[in-house]
Amino acid sequence: MSAEKTLRTCEKGHQFYKSSDCKSCPICDKESKPETGFLSVVSSPVRRALLSEGIDTLEKLSEHTQKEILALHGIGPSSIPVLKASLEEENLDFKS
Structure with missing residues (x-):
């Protein structure tokens, strides 16, 4: 119901x-919703979660671990491959 x-x-x-x-x-x-960039390929909850933490560039995203990103409200495990692919396009990765 x-x-x-x-x-x-x-x-x-x-x-x-x-x-x-x-x-x-x-x-x-x-x-x-942006027309280009990594924030254009993620869902609205993911975009809101990242922006609420001031993460508006891939460089800022790369300063965080996957675990830190997953701890944000609105981000689940299925969003990590999308974010990781965006990072890899710019020769970046999550912080170890």
């Missing part, structure tokens, strides 16, 4: 339905 969806309005006035307590607006998420 799924939770009941409720109508919400974000700070920008977008209206959307959500069944979870997550406050993110799907319309704002789409509007803020």
